[in-house]
Amino acid sequence: MFDPTAFENMRMVLEGQIYDKDLEGDLNILDRNDLFNSSKLAREYTISMSLKDQKNAKLTLILTADVKNLASELLELPNSNSAMGATIKIQLNLRHINKQEIYISINRLLKELWGDGVKIVQEVRSNPLQSDKIIRNHIVIDFNRVVNEDQLEDLLTMVDYMEDTLRQLSTMDSLLHIEG
Numbered sequence: 001m002f003d004p005t006a007f008e009n010m011r012m013v014l015e016g017q018i019y020d021k022d023l024e025g026d027l028n029i030l031d032r033n034d035l036f037n038s039s040k041l042a043r044e045y046t047i048s049m050s051l052k053d054q055k056n057a058k059l060t061l062i063l064t065a066d067v068k069n070l071a072s073e074l075l076e077l078p079n080s081n082s083a084m085g086a087t088i089k090i091q092l093n094l095r096h097i098n099k100q101e102i103y104i105s106i107n108r109l110l111k112e113l114w115g116d117g118v119k120i121v122q123e124v125r126s127n128p129l130q131s132d133k134i135i136r137n138h139i140v141i142d143f144n145r146v147v148n149e150d151q152l153e154d155l156l157t158m159v160d161y162m163e164d165t166l167r168q169l170s171t172m173d174s175l176l177h178i179e180g
Contacts, residue, residue, distance in 0.1 A: 006073055006149045007065035007086045011045045013152050014061065017159040018047055026163055028052050031060075041067040043086075051166045059162055060091040069146065085148030088155075090114075090141040090162065094169065098126065098135045105172065110141060113165055118143055 004012075011034070021027040031048040048060040065086040072083035096102050103122055110120050118141050125136040147155070 005065070005070060006084060007043050007045075007063065007069065009149055010086055010147070010152065010155060011063055014063065014155055014159065015045075015047065017156050018049065018061070021159065021163060022049070025052060027166075028054075030058060041070060049162070049166075051163075051170055054166065054170055056095040057166055057169045058093045059166055060093070061162065062089040062091060063087075064089075083146060085146045087145070088143055088147055088158070090165075092137075092139040092141070092165070092169075094137040094139065095134055096137060096172075098124070098133050102172075103137070106137070106139070106169070109168055109172075110139070110165070113161060113168065114141055 015032075018027065018029065022029045027049045028051065029047065029049050031046070033044070033046045035044045035046075036042070037044070043065045045063040046060055048058055050058050063086050068083050069086055073085075094106070103124075107120055107122065111118075114120075121140045121142070123138045123140075125138060126134075
């Protein structure tokens with residue numbers, strides 16, 4: 001029998017919590033991927049979700065661990081504790097009208113929910129051949145640190161924050177009533 005890595009344990013905890021919310025009807029799981037890159041010895045787990053009947057916002061949790069994270073855990077080298085574990089990012093894909101005040105409102109909301117210690121990057125994608133003023137806003141919330149198994153309770157709380165993020169975004173008028 002093998003001892004699962006920190007990545008594997010965190011993935012199982014997060015996945016279980018998210019699937020519980022799906023079964024309770026709070027979230028709708030849209031996609032899930034569990035990837036292994038054999039040339040880089042890296043793992044990536046993604047799970048995408050939205051609220052029930054929410055069409056204009058999708059949230060994706062991204063959990064990654066690379067060879068440095070794995071080696072720190074398995075070899076227990078001196079001064080390697082800071083690399084043990086995995087990194088987490090939250091990715092949001094929103095559709096909304098292309099207005100500066102919407103980007104500012106979204107950024108303010110995400111800072112209020114996730115705190116000042118996170119890095120938030122918004123990238124706008126649009127189709128220049130379409131005359132509608134709807135854009136796709138691709139947002140990444142980066143926590144800029146490695147998380148480990150000692151923070152499993154925090155990961156469970158993070159799932160609640162993800163659901164709350166989707167709920168708060170669903171109340172923004174600029175994200176409502178956009179078809180397609």
